Amino acid sequence: MATTTKAPRPTDRPGTLTPRVKVGWLIAGGGAVVAALILALLFSGAAGPRQLGDPGALTRWGLPVAKALNNISVAAVIGSLVFAVMILPRRVASTHRRTSNARTSTAGAAGDEHPAFSAVMTLASVAAVSWTLAAVGVLLFTYSDAAGLPLSSDPGYTEGLASYLTDFATGRAWLATVLIAAVVATMTFGARSSGWLALTGLLSLLGLMPMALIGHSASGDDHYAAINSIALHLVGVCLWIGGIIVLAVVSGRLGVLTSSVLRRFSSLAGFAFILVVLSGVINASLRIDDLGQLGSEWGLLVTFKTVATLLLGGIGLMHRQWIIPQLGTGSGSLTGGQLSARRVLWQLIAVELLIMGAVSGVAVALSRTAPPVSEEIAPDASPARILSGYDLPPELTFERWFTEWRFDWLWVAFVAVVAVAYLRGVVKVRKRGDTWPLLRLACWLVGLTLLTYITSGAPAVYGMVLFSTHMVGHMALTMVVPLFLVLGAPVTLALKALTPRGDGSRGIREWILVLVHSRFSALVTHPLFAAANFAGSIVIFYYSPLFGFAMREHVGHELMYVHFLITGYIFVLSMLGSDPVPRRAPYPLRILLLFATMAFHAFFGVALMGSTSLLQASWFGNMGRDWGPSALEDQQLGGALTWGIGEIPTLLVAIGVAIMWSRDDARESKRTDRAADRNNDADLTAYNNMFASLAERDHRRGPGTPGPGKPASSQKPDRPGARE
Numbered sequence: 001m002a003t004t005t006k007a008p009r010p011t012d013r014p015g016t017l018t019p020r021v022k023v024g025w026l027i028a029g030g031g032a033v034v035a036a037l038i039l040a041l042l043f044s045g046a047a048g049p050r051q052l053g054d055p056g057a058l059t060r061w062g063l064p065v066a067k068a069l070n071n072i073s074v075a076a077v078i079g080s081l082v083f084a085v086m087i088l089p090r091r092v093a094s095t096h097r098r099t100s101n102a103r104t105s106t107a108g109a110a111g112d113e114h115p116a117f118s119a120v121m122t123l124a125s126v127a128a129v130s131w132t133l134a135a136v137g138v139l140l141f142t143y144s145d146a147a148g149l150p151l152s153s154d155p156g157y158t159e160g161l162a163s164y165l166t167d168f169a170t171g172r173a174w175l176a177t178v179l180i181a182a183v184v185a186t187m188t189f190g191a192r193s194s195g196w197l198a199l200t201g202l203l204s205l206l207g208l209m210p211m212a213l214i215g216h217s218a219s220g221d222d223h224y225a226a227i228n229s230i231a232l233h234l235v236g237v238c239l240w241i242g243g244i245i246v247l248a249v250v251s252g253r254l255g256v257l258t259s260s261v262l263r264r265f266s267s268l269a270g271f272a273f274i275l276v277v278l279s280g281v282i283n284a285s286l287r288i289d290d291l292g293q294l295g296s297e298w299g300l301l302v303t304f305k306t307v308a309t310l311l312l313g314g315i316g317l318m319h320r321q322w323i324i325p326q327l328g329t330g331s332g333s334l335t336g337g338q339l340s341a342r343r344v345l346w347q348l349i350a351v352e353l354l355i356m357g358a359v360s361g362v363a364v365a366l367s368r369t370a371p372p373v374s375e376e377i378a379p380d381a382s383p384a385r386i387l388s389g390y391d392l393p394p395e396l397t398f399e400r401w402f403t404e405w406r407f408d409w410l411w412v413a414f415v416a417v418v419a420v421a422y423l424r425g426v427v428k429v430r431k432r433g434d435t436w437p438l439l440r441l442a443c444w445l446v447g448l449t450l451l452t453y454i455t456s457g458a459p460a461v462y463g464m465v466l467f468s469t470h471m472v473g474h475m476a477l478t479m480v481v482p483l484f485l486v487l488g489a490p491v492t493l494a495l496k497a498l499t500p501r502g503d504g505s506r507g508i509r510e511w512i513l514v515l516v517h518s519r520f521s522a523l524v525t526h527p528l529f530a531a532a533n534f535a536g537s538i539v540i541f542y543y544s545p546l547f548g549f550a551m552r553e554h555v556g557h558e559l560m561y562v563h564f565l566i567t568g569y570i571f572v573l574s575m576l577g578s579d580p581v582p583r584r585a586p587y588p589l590r591i592l593l594l595f596a597t598m599a600f601h602a603f604f605g606v607a608l609m610g611s612t613s614l615l616q617a618s619w620f621g622n623m624g625r626d627w628g629p630s631a632l633e634d635q636q637l638g639g640a641l642t643w644g645i646g647e648i649p650t651l652l653v654a655i656g657v658a659i660m661w662s663r664d665d666a667r668e669s670k671r672t673d674r675a676a677d678r679n680n681d682a683d684l685t686a687y688n689n690m691f692a693s694l695a696e697r698d699h700r701r702g703p704g705t706p707g708p709g710k711p712a713s714s715q716k717p718d719r720p721g722a723r724e
Contacts, residue, residue: 132185146164170214248346288372455561483653594653606643
């Protein structure tokens, strides 16, 4: 009977076990969540019995516990998938082969699944199942809490629950969360390829959106800003806490990957820390009128969260500045100082687990505590307030095109991240001695500035109440912003600035290459598809319920921005861009497509100008606006602006394509001339020699001999009496 030998635990030095986070610390972190949750609930009184409609102690305590489990589980899922997709290699590298005496640091034979990756995927599956069950619990307890009824199997209770799931926003949101969690759990058990894991990770991030839409923020005074800030907050928290949980789980399985994995996560954690702090400050500022309200129960809980978060940021800075540089390069053996640094590293991570557990518990209690500022809509709210969530802005004047702002924090965060990343890329490329045109940098920054203005300035503020202003933002977002962003060539810069990885994992550079060479990219960047999508989607959007969904729902509004920007970017990229794409159209086809889109925009604009029916009349016709043109006149003005704004950038792109065509022909002519100079006009000489040899052969054959291509029937007879 064959026997199996248990593989030795990975070591970094003969006879020395790698320092790791013990299981007890993970259990202690869970205990910190529960303890902080109970204390915070008792402090705020959020779990106390109600005088009217009390759902019972089970619901009062069960709901926050289920929410805490939901939050920790989704963070673990997202953290695990981020590690699997972007930080850890899936396979053991061939350079890390295990010897018979196990003196080098590896986890198995080359080509085997890396044990750290296996542990991460196991954690993702367990956490996803936990997320699903916790979301079901939150759903049931939320209905019990909202109805003021204890959990029951009574037919009337279950009928009310069914109605809650279909007719109320909170019920629909938690039902969507349950379904997303269940799909993610299923995919984590079967998906192992990088593409499917990336898709699973994106789906898990999508599962945060319902949570952002139904929190305290959803009905606040500036509800768009509140929802966006809490969404950014959730993303940052999940990346940060989830990453710490993953590090604790795989701490004993990293081996020689420890240094590189920690450096990668340190960069991600730094980004998450900034995201958490800034979004938390924005969200808290929307719920208080003055700093004195920080002395309330809600304010004290926020203060505790802030102090603990800053403490965690200090520990993270200690990792980055002192501990990680001492870990060495992962050569397979550790000095005493490196081993001590690793021991301190995992001890600090264990402390972070405890602090993060306490913060998570307080955060759940905070969501159950009423903020100082009421979030209910006033009974005498204006029609604009009821429809859009905002009061009607003042009449649009020339000055107000530049002074009216309502920051969309999702796009502000996006612009800040890509601007900093681009600037760092330029600095890195120039330090290396390569060149990067300043004109490209200027175009990129101008494009991002315009993007911020369109999503947060007057086009966004007045685009909610004026169709004409909405169309200004649409056409600028589709044609003007992409033109500058494409000229910035961000993909080319990223490929130059980012360092390729050699351990089998995929970083940003590797994922860019995968996307560029994918079939999906080949489809969406195909010139015919890009032009059809660019021109056709405008009709589909405005003459379908999608327009109403984008105006009434926050998710639809943000997706509208995303669609306009990406559609325009891909179209301009296929026409004018220098970034790599799978296929480039010949210049004549590009010119033809550009003039075709110009004609289509003109047709759409003229149709709006002559229309006598109002698009989304229940929205634009019910704003209660007492200034400016009527809704129908404003729509006709929007058609004229669509025509004008759409034609000018398209014409500029056409001129740019014509210039590129001319330069390309000039470069081809110069290339041909240089080749002729190198080979002494060998091609032309051979061409002339061919005709000379043909002429000489005809001369030798004489006048009666048929030449090349001359039929024999055309010859004169060569014997007497023969008929022609």
